[in-house]
């Protein structure tokens with residue numbers, strides 16, 4: 001008997017979004033002629049991307065500024081119509097904005113806030129309770145659970161404008177997840193936060209995913225977020241998908257060298273025969289070595305020098321991603 005595979009939670013096919021932008025043609029002496037002589041140009045912000053995400057996956061969506069990430073997330077959450085292509089999330093077409101759909105998803109944007117500025121966060125939560133028709137019987141326990149997970153106790157009754165950025169983001173997360181969405185779109189959720197708060201929210205996303213099996217699509221310029229949360233990444237550049245696969249495979253595919261860090265007594269020696277020396281501080285040399293030669297060079301370093309400690313690492317993920325954007329495939 002043939003068994004059919006479960007349908008992906010998110011299915012995107014040949015998705016495109018073209019913005020039409022009007023631009024002033026050349027220099028003009030009068031403002032009026034500038035208005036009259038406007039040229040329309042098209043920007044393909046998302047240019048035919050296809051991917052699918054299974055239930056419960058946390059997928060990182062990476063790309064440089066202007067790559068098309070936010071535009072994609074807006075289409076997936078129903079805020080924008082696409083120019084062409086199809087999307088199905090939880091079996092629904094997002095831009096139809098059916099309430100049954102909107103009740104199962106959320107979009108959290110680090111640079112936008114949904115909490116009302118002048119009133120305490122708990123009042124905004126109550127507003128969301130009404131909007132999402134959360135039964136009164138469940139509401140109390142949902143608020144308590146999120147309050148415990150995010151340590152919101154002392155924050156909920158202060159006007160939002162008096163909260164720090166990190167405190168506000170924790171309340172934003174709680175407000176956006178009160179209706180317990182099955183699909184969570186996160187657009188730069190930790191932007192501008194200090195390292196401790198980034199860590200806190202990262203742990204919270206992992207816990208939310210574990211507890212409720214939520215599917216998460218995350219954009220972040222902080223690679224620590226991506227490394228901690230996402231086994232799989234999608235890389236987008238100029239609206240096109242450059243890579244879809246495991247983060248480990250991405251590192252393997254786009255790196256041609258390893259970094260060897262050795263601790264020696266001092267920095268005086270010339271180690272250029274072993275590889276490119278990128279730095280030395282207090283006897284701690286960092287060398288770049290072609291991937292294929294790592295084992296040989298490591299053995300030589302240990303045999304020929306007085307090495308106190310040695311570490312072999314992949315290049316930092318930020319560097320790998322830059323290579324992907326530059327399409328420098330090793």
Ligand SMILES: Nc1ncnc2c1ncn2[C@@H]1O[C@H](COP(=O)(O)OP(=O)(O)OP(=O)(O)O)[C@@H](O)[C@H]1O
Nearest residue numbers: 019021043045063064065066067068069070071072
């Ligand atoms: N409303 C709009 N009208 C015209 N062009 C737009 C509009 N929104 C975005 N764009 C353009 O579409 C492209 C993709 O933008 P988008 O915001 O999706 O990128 P992004 O990957 O989210 O970037 P960032 O990391 O900077 O947030 C950019 O060239 C941007 O200038």
